[in-house]
Amino acid sequence: MRTNSIIFLDFASTTPVDQRVVEAMMPYFNQMYGNSSSTHQFGQLADHALEDSRRVVADFIGSTPNEIVFTSCGSESDNLALRGVAFAERDQRGAAHILISPVEHHAVSITALQLQELHGFEVEFLPVDQYGIVDPDEVARRIRKDTAIVSVIHANNEIGSINPISDIGEICRARGVRLHTDSVQGAAHLPVNVDDLNVDLISLGAHKFYGPKGIGVLYVREGTPIYPILTGGGQEQNLRAGTHNTPYIVGLAKAFELAQSDHEERQTKYLQMRDQIINQVLDSIPDSRLTGHPTMRLPNHASFIFKNVDGNTLLMMLDAAGYACSSGSACKTGDPEPSDVLTSLDLSREWALGSLRVSLGQITKQEQIDGFLGTLPNIVSQVRELIPQ
């Protein structure tokens, strides 16, 4: 493949691991390789690294270290939050109602729907506005005494919109209901402070912020009713069994530290390019629309829909032309269906199949964006011509 000549504009899907992160991880593969649960000094070295990492994450999100649970990925964090809290709340106070938004990542929505289908919970979807944003008043209207958990995504992966988590959290807290937010996208770019956000559970995944794939965090506020879903050894406050993945945990902490300590600097760089992309695409391509909120959105994230465009073909042609992008309806098997998120925005099929997401990263250069914006209008019109009349 010619990946060295292709420009990566899909940093919302994943990011390259920062070299400083790689270096922090390396000793834990084959030098300090002990099992953190062991008594001996090999184990102690690994345990130090583990607890240092836990402290770093806790410091940045404003929690105590024992509220941090390391998991294998953002999806596992979402699963633990929903399953763990739903089952515990039902046992402890008979709460079996789950309130989520229609713009959740599948790790939340599919999990909630399985809890409904197999385990007798009732799932209710909050309405969203045209930008895919949840109105806190709707949460207040729909939350019930028997609501086991509310889950609203911090920043949506497909359309970039940021939800008013703090306001939603206030409502949940006043009603004694636990709020979870999936911040797998958000934490790469936004400050994530558990008290500012008024949340009880937050999911994070390292690979969105220049850490390695296969490692995540669930923050669980002290006192939250929750059961483990992966049982075995007593690791992670009995909430997540399994030998600690020390090198990856070290990598996650290092990457999170880098992301959270200079997110303002990263943000400034992104904002100008993002808005250039948004303005220029909407100006230069007929029948194009922005998806998600124009300003309340991730700083590195621009997403669009184009009328009468096959989103898959668009992505393939962009790839062949040297630009790696993504789409809400992307499907590598060539069987396009509009995504749940775009469907929740009430878009007609002729619009919803033509989605495109452009997401920027630390290595993105201005001239790459200029080149991309010069190429895109032509490719969109070529894709439109390929649809037989």
Next chain:
Amino acid sequence: MSGGVDSSVAAALLVEQGYEVIGMMLRLWSEPGTASVNRCCSPEAMAQARRVSAQLGIPFYAVDAQDVFYNQVVEHFIDDYTQGVTPNPCLRCNRHIRWEFLLNHAIAFGADFMATGHYARLRHEGSRIHLLKAVDKDKDQSYVLHVLNQEKLGKAIFPLGAYTKKEVREIASDINLPVADRPESQDLCFIGDGDYRQFLERNSTLGVGGGPILNHSGETLGTHSGLENFTIGQRRGLGISSPIPMYVLEKDSSTNTLIVGEQELLGRDTLFAENVNWVSIESPKEALPAKVKIRYKSSEETASVIPVDAETVKVQFDSKINGITPGQAAVFYQDEICLGGGIIYASE
């Protein structure tokens, strides 16, 4: 790419020859509401094509062609059966899907040529390109490629035309391509269980049902269940009792009549073909001596191809032949060269 040995080796040969290769696969239609998947693009086939592409170090894309395949191939398949003819959907697929829809995509992706794993060859003769039979006569697929034209031949590469199937298998094994042998023919790829009669029952709204069975002199011998259930030359399952074996001679959709007769009446020495396409040569003005195939796997028969108008020919065989079937293609050859062909609509 289909994930099978032919297209995989074709891609490998092109990579070896120094081409910059992009793997493409068509996502074709399959019947909604059934568990079936299109056999040309099953998940296994797609995974296989992806693995081959990864091994060859080429990008791979699956192109959605479900709607266009339905409109151009499946709908016509249903209509043709309803009108009493026996269609060959692979011909329409090659003409409208592979060598038009997919070729347009390939060109839009920046490609200069489109290659397939078909067994056929091309030869430049002055300003014209001739479509030739493959070296491997058992595998030759020029029959289905007769629907191309000079412009498309100019964009086509058939890397396998000079190889035998045996050699292609050996290449695959030599370079350790992860290809499994799959059934050769994917005919009726969109009918998961291969049962086209059931498929037509579910999908044909125009079906007129049963009608009379007549013999050649117009005497009624019985009734049939629907013309689509019968094919020219068929003997079994007619449901009539006769002291001598009777064969389907004709399907007359205008009167919904099945005409049957003795074996010797099956033989015909003339056929008429429409939608004629001359792939290698200019449209002839006068009769051409040719060898003619009336089905993909039929033998070649000596005949004279006589132009009637720009898109219609009469084919006069030297001797009577059996099994001339409306809806199938008659394809004309001179030695190695595939001249062109058309769709059979009548015989006498």
